[in-house]
Amino acid sequence: MQTKRLTRDAMLTGVALIIFIVEAQIPPLTSVPGIKMGLANIITVYAAFAIGPADAALILAARILLGSVVAGNLSTLMYSAAGGLLCLLAMLGLRRVLSESQLWVASVIGAAAHNLGQIAVAVAVTRTPALLAYLPVLLMSGMIAGLFTGLCAQALVKRMSRK
Amino acid sequence: MGNEKVTLKGNGRRSEPLSGKIKFPIQTRVWIGTLAIAFAVCLAAAAVVWLLPGSRRVARVSVDGAVVREIDLSAVTAEGSFVVEGVGGTNTVTVRPGGVCVSAADCPDQVCVKRGWLEGGAAPIVCLPHRLVIELVSGGDGNALDAISG
Structure with a gap:
């Protein structure tokens, strides 16, 4: 069973990493710093709901670490790590409350939590509280992106359970 | 159960027969409403931030x-x-x-x-x-x- 778990988690990490790297090649859509689709989060949402908290955390941590090595740098690692941690905590907290058909809600709130973590790091790094001015726009984009990735993850969970 | 044509008098809500319209369960509707309000608040805040008069030179x-x-x-x-x-x-x-x-x-x-x-x-x-x-x-x-x- 351990081998099966390791293989499954490694495969999901690989899938998430590929999505992350491909998305990193796309130039930023807007002039607002920090806005992106966050498609790799589809895997995190799927793992958090279909597998379990520990596996989701491992897959997310591995993806963030490897992702910043392959497609980013140390500063992107800080933003991803803070955002990813908050996002995961928010989603795992909502896991007990939500039914499978409401999975997208966790993704939307998780994305907003990600934005909060991200901007907190940005404010701390640049020591500029004025960056908080970007928070409403970031939250809006996060909610839209989170809705999309959440619906994708929900469809994924539904299909994977139909064996 | 949800597909039966019955009227629940107690809470004033009716479970309707299957029609073309998608009907979300009440809890989902509450989530949609809450998130929509949160989005609207962000939109308003973003508008205020962007349109703030520029007196700082x-x-x-x-x-x-x-x-x-x-x-x-x-x-x-x-x-x-x-x-x-x-x-x-x-x-x-x-x-x-x-x-x-x-x-x-x-x-x-x-x-x-x-x-x-x-x-x-x-x-x-x-x-x-x-x-x-x-x-x-x-x-x-x-x-x-x-x-x-x-």
């Missing part, structure tokens, strides 16, 4: 939290540029009467360049890779925000 350029240059934009008469040494790269800052922008940068994402001219509003120009921030502050008297960020 001093452009403050900081790198890694330290102020490197302050330019009174109302005193600028002609367009001019200078290079700012950021963390791990440089940004070329251009000023013109009443406005400031990053005209060139060797950062990977170019978000600061695409941001364009900063002439008002509360959202600063930011180049996260180089830890460079250009914000508008009111000159002289200094408000609470200046006290924190300065």
